[in-house]
Structure formats: structure tokens, C-alpha cells
Amino acid sequence: MKLISTAAFIFSFICSVSTSSPLVADIPARKPNIIFILVDDAGIGDFSTYGCKYGVTPNIDRLAAEGMKFTRAYSGSAVCAPSRCVLMTGQHPGHMLRRANQSKHGLLALPDGQLTSARLLQDAGYATGGFGKWGLGNPGTTGAAEKQGFDVFFGYYDQKHAHDFYTDHLVRNGVDIPYPQSGRKTWDDYSHTQITDETLKFIEQNKDRPFFCYAAWTPPHGDYVIPDNAPYSQKPWSEEVRNYAAMVGLIDKDVGRVLQKLEDLGLDENTLVIFTSDNGANEEFVKPLGSTGGLRGSKRMLYEGGIRAPFIARWPGRIQPNTTSDLLTTFVDFLPTAADLAGVPLPPAVDGISMVPTLLGKKQAARHELLYFEIYEPYFQQSVRLADWKGYRLGTKAPLELYDLKTDPAEQNNLAAIHPEIVRKIEGIMTAEHTPSPHYDAPEQPEKVTKAKEKTPKAKPLPELLNEENANPTPNDK
Template identity: 30%
Template sequence: MRIITRSLLLTLIFALLFLGCKTKVEKVMVTEANPKKPNIIFIYMDDLGYGDLSAYGATEISTPNMDALAKGGIQFTNGYATSATCTPSRYGILTGRYPWRNKDARILPGTAPLIIDTAQMTVPKMLQGEGYATGIVGKWHLGLGSGNVNWNERVSPGPNEVGFDYSYIMAATQDRVPTVYIADGLVDGLDPDDPIEVSYHKNFEGEPTGLENPELTTMKWHHGHNNSIVNGIPRIGFMKGGEAAKWSDIDMADHFLAKAQQYVKEQKSAPFFLYYALQQPHVPRTPHPRFAGKTGMGPRGDVILEADWIIGEFMKTLKEEGILENTLIVFSSDNGPVVNDGYYDDSEEKLGNHTPSGILRGGKYSLYDAGTKVPFITYWKGTITPSKSNAMVCQLDLLTSLAALVGSEVKGEDSINLLDEFLGKSNKGREELVLEATTRTAFRKGNWAMIPPYKGAVINKQVKIELGNSEEYQLYNLEKDPGQKENLAKSNLDKLQELVTDYEKIRN
């Protein structure tokens, strides 16, 4: 029995040694088969139009750093945001869910509660699950807190509760109060002896406004922007206190750039996701003096030039830190362009021959293509072969596509896996897409666009943009008529019925 026992013991020892060696070999093979996960960065512009980049046809303005992304990556000529306004698009890109499914996903005041459910899957939450550090720098505008926010304490829930380890944001937009930066839920630089009060209903006693005190403003309001004055600029909403924490508008681009660069440097040793949401060219357009007057097109042109420089500096940081070739960059805009959007800033008068919407019809707020078709670029030096793609892609699809890239099984509710398209391996793209503009929706299928009948103004006279409203159905062949000039609804009833049927299936 002793001999048998010893024999069995020796056999077991050799077996264990063999298995141990095999495990090490398998681990090496797994490591070699799965190289380091790439860093992922969204560079998200605000109100940048399809025709605002020279890479997309602009001739009156030069955007060399944005163009470098287009020329070095996949430049999509059929890439869409989900919506023609900012809050819904930001909801869609982070959740992979159509914003029209959420009744609260519309342009929000600065005091709105968070509209992303903390149980909702998001791009940063998915990437956290795959070992990524996650951060946001820049514009948020998806609501904060649960209502009745006390800005003098930690504001929660917010970005940190929906997947971001680090957040450095403005609460809403540059033209809305509170005009302060918020770092991981806390107002940056707040003096506790000078608390902040914010209201979107009535002014605080003794506080000047753009409406009643125009002599205190350095930027004249055109429509809607006539409440509290900060840095000479009248805003939307009323604010009192927090003087030490108020941002400097002309330094905002540089300030966010420094935070984004710092984040990259601190996280470069591990895979990270950065949602870098620039504020340009949204109003108020406040270019740093280095850029003011440089384009001859007024502040709107100047802040696009400033944003292009900012992107160039950010790309230099990625290169200097040695991580450019292991970083996937997605560049896009939240919606189409608008020129006069609340201030007299000469942007309309000095526009000259520049057409922010390019060959497209409409703009911000519109169901026509210029409302939602935006610059859309994927860039990954050494991995993506530069090319142009006419595949229909949407920001919705980034959640599921990036999950496939990093080995996650997460799928967004309305998000499609278009990883091959984003990496330039396929030109197929989406077959159909529902798009939204101020709660109205339209439909794209293949090369066709269908807009249902809607009551209301045909043109938003304040911003001089066609909204897409009509008493009749509209049908356009985008391949032959990208400017949507010829309505084919009456002459192509079969195609119209096909699109209406498919659209109603999704909407219902």
C-alpha cells in the first residue's frame, strides 16, 4: 500500500507541475492574443456644423487640426448625432438610447435634475467594467442632482454616478447660470462665506440683469439672454453670490484644455476614457484675445479657430506622452449650426461667404439634415487606414461598438455594433435611423429621408433656420438631392409608404 501511495503521490505531483506550466503558457498566449486595450477619447463640439470644417468643404475658414483628424482617420460623410439640439444628443451618445424615448431629454435649464437614470448603462459605465479609468472635461448639460440643488454642498447625482471616475464640468451651457466649474460634484473655488443661489423663476433682490441694466453689459442680447450679468454677459437664469468661483469666459477653452491634458498625463499608464466636451462655437462666443478678430468672420469664426488650436495642442499632448498610437479618437458635434442664437455678436453680419451647414438644408433645431448630420471622424494612428466613408453611422452606435472593441457584451437599447465601420473595415453602416429635433422626429432609411407632417412655424425667425415643419409628408432622395430641395412624397407613394411603415414600427 505504501508503494502504491507513493506512486500515486508522484504521479499527482508531476501532473500538477505539468498543469502549472500549461497554465503559464496559456496565460502568455492570452496576453499575446489580446494586446493592451486602447485609450478612447470623444472630442465633442457644440453647435459645429457640417460645413464648418475645411475638410468638409469650408473655404472661408481653415481648421488644420480638425482636418488632420479627418485626413488621418475615417471621415464620415453620412454621420449623425441623434438630435438637432444639445441635451438629447448628449443623452444619446452616452446611453446608446434614442433620446425621444426619454421625455426629459430636451434642452435643460441649469437647475434641472439628472436625466440619466443611475441604473442606466452608459459608455463610461461599460468601460469601467472593463478596467478603464473614466473622465469628463467640459460641457455636461444632462442635469444634476434630484431637484432643488444646493450648490454650496456636493451636487449629486451627476457624472460620477453614471460612470465617470472624474468629472470637471460646467453644469449646463456657457450662456446659462450657474457660471461656475464643478469638480466631482463640488463647485470649484467656492468661498463658503459667499454662497451661491440660483433660480430660473425670479431674480434676487438688488441683482442687475441684462434687461434692466444694459449699461452693465459688454455683449448685447438678441433674444432670451437677458437675466443675470456675469463678466459683462447677460445669461439665461438668475444667480447670486459665488464671486470667487465664477469662470472667466475668455479663458474657458484654455482652462478645459489644461484639465484634459492633466487627465491624460495622470491616466496614461492604464487604459482610460475621456469625454472631452468643448463649448465652442456655442454662444456666448468669447474667443481669447489671441484669436479675437483673426478670421474676420466675427466671434463665431474666431472660436472655431480657437477650438481648432485647442485640439492641436491636445493632440500634441497625446504624442508627447507616447500614447497617440494606442488611442482611438472620435470627433463629432452635438448638433448642426446656428449663427445668431441669442446675442448680437456680428457673427451673422460678418459671415460672408461661409455656409456653416455646407450643402445641407436647415441647421440647429431642424428636422432637415443640417440639424443632425454633423462632422464625424474616427482616428487611430497606425490602426485606422485613412479614408472617406459614406456609411450611415450614428453617435448612438458608439456604446455597442466600443463594447465589442474592448470585449464587453454590453449592447445599448438602440445602439448597433458598427465597429468595423468605425475602424474602416466596412462601408455598410446603418440601414435606418430615427432623428429628433425639439421632440419632433424624422426617419432615414438608406438614401431616403422622410419627415412626417408637423404643425408650427416653418422658419424659426429668431435664428433664421427652416425647422422642417409642413402640413404634408416630405420625402427626399439624399443620394441625388443632399440639399433636400425636391419633395418626392407625391410622386413616389410606394417609397413613402415603406418609410412611414418602418418608422412607425420603431416609434411605436
């Protein structure tokens, strides 16, 4: 993959990608700690601050009450590895290496010399630790986490391994660590227990220097198992659904433990905490729990339900509490934001923008005019968000579906026939942003026209997702 492509240049031109210098005057003398909590496969409808219908997540509510909640945030992609690749490289899915979990050439590991968010922060003097699921290179490959900017990575390197919460081993910096099992499937046997403990230990060990803590926690994905599925044990759902709901509750509890640790260590005001999810909820949880918030589609799809993400940022004393932002953002923005926070120049060949002005309540000059996605599983899809327009297609020469997300957030009314000029514009964007990859074939027409392309029932989006323009934006965020 070319790091600087024509498409990258066009994208940067169209998107007014930030070239401004870091907001040094706005950043405290000591570089702020960054805790990025990335949960796996949780939908925006799983969290009470976004209108969850089946339970409450009080600690994540607290993050929003003490920080800024984003209403138009997107993950990196609609499945795990590509989403994490966007987060780490700052490149969008039409430019980066890992555009599906698998490829024609098997698992693709990040190459030597890849710029990652972790490497950037490590080079800027941060202690860097990752805990949970990596997925961008197995031990021994160039993509292993400890070769991509992490001082320490503990958990799962391989995504399939990450399904196993009662595993007999986890991995630390590429080395297998036995994980003792009592056989009773207790909390001590449950891998997330130790992964959270290691997350907290890393924060404590590095309290006196800037640190980047990447809490890539695996619940509520993987095998849907948990030692105790209270308070949902009596709900009239399948056991998997009860367990999934309880796994969301576990995440919430552990977010609370992180906040308590920061308070105990006196780090609140020097730590940015970001909470988000790597892709939309699995289709299995859409109907019983409303996990995609009533948006169309689910995990693996580039309709909103597959990519719209919860995204909350808390930084006491810096981010105004209880604020909402409708800034269009995806994981592509994390690397430039990290550069800004660390006071280092924005590297070239990055597709994102720094969100720091928005976080600090200042004028956000650099904005995305569009967001681009492509994915190759379960079939090829492209989507573009252009202001309130959403374009979607299943082949590079397939008919474009066009939706107005302002009036139709559930993507029900295809307006392509009455807005041909918008269709042509979005088709041009898709052509420009899609850089061919040797590892994936992008078909001209839909690959599996005989197969139902979507099983997700259509529902009414949650009120929180309907009234974006009525949200409570920060003063300079319009």
C-alpha cells in the same frame, strides 16, 4: 421608459443590430484609450476638411489625413441634451428619456441604473473623465455625471451655466469650484482654458491604464465671446460671427494640443480619437459663414443641416490614414463601439451598431438600414433616413415630405406625391420607432402652422457633401 420595448425589438430586427461578439482578435492586448471630442453647435461647414469657406482648421485636417472621415454621419439629435443622451445611452431619440432640452416636467435627469457609455467603460476597467458640458443631470440628481460612470467630471453640469465662459465657478464631481476672474476677460479668465488643461491633465494622469476621455468642449456655443477673435478681427461680419469663427479656431488649436500630448506620452498607437459635434450650426451662422455646409435647416431642425455632423476617427496603426467612409452612423453607435473596443458584450436594449469593423477596414456586416430621429423643440418633428431617402414630418399624422438625398442633398424637391409606396414605408417606420413618452406630447398635426417653420436660406451644398458615392471608401466599406 421601458428598456426593452416592442419598438426596440422591431428596430433591432429592421436594422440588423449587431449581436456578434467583440472583435477580440482585432483589438490590441491593452484596451485602447478612447478620446471623444464633442464640440457644441459647430456645423459640418465649419471645418476645412469638409470644405469650410471662411477659414482653415489644420489640426482637424490632420485628424482626417491620419484617420478616417465619415461623410454620412449624424449627431444624436438637433440640440444639445438629446444628442448627448443618445451618445451616453446608445438609444435613439424615439426610445430614450431626454428628447428635448426641456420637457413637460422640467429638466430630466438620467435615472439610477441607467447604462451609459461611461459606465460601460468604467466597469470594463477604464479610467473615465469628462470635461466641458454634461447636461444630463445637475449636481445632486441621479443624473449627475459622477453617478453615471465618470470617475471625474469637470466643467458645467447645467446647460445654461455652460453659456458663461467668464463664470465665477465650474463644477467638479458635483462640487462648485471657484473660478477666479481678473475682470479683464483674459485667457486665464476664460473657462475653456481650464477645461482644456484638465482634459490634458487627465490624459497624462492615466497614461499607464486604459482611459476614456470625454472632451465635451463648449465652444463654439454659449455666449459668443472669446478673449481674442484673431484672425477674423477685421472681417466684415458682426462681432458675434467673428467670435464664433475664432471659437472654431480655438477648438482646432486644442485638438492640436491633444494630439501633441498623445505624441509626447507615446500613446498615439493605442488611442482612438474621435472628433464630432453635437448638432448642426446655429441659424445665425448659416448665411455669413456657411456653417451647415449648404444643407437645409440648422440647429433644432431635423433637416440635414440640423443633424449632419462632422465625424473623424484617428487611430494610428489601426485605422488606415486618409480614408473616407460613407457608413450611415449616428451617436447611437458610440456605446456599442465602445463595448467592442473594451472587449465586453454588447448590452441589450441598445439601438446602435459597432463601427469597429469599418474603423479597422474590415467587412461591416451589421449596418443601419435606417436612422430615426424625433425632437420636440421648437416644435415636434420626426425624420427617417432610409438608404438615400429622407422622410420628414411635423406631426404623427401630418403629411410626409420625401427627399432623395442622393440627387437632392439640400432637400429641395418633395417627391412624396410620386413615391407613395416609400411614403407609406417611412410612415410605418416612424410609427414603429416612436415610443410615447410621459414627458413629451407628440401632436398628430403641426403645432405652429402659423409660424414660419424655417428661416434658413437655401444654398448649394458643399461639394464634399454632394459626392458621397464618389468618396474614397475603405475597401470593405461598400
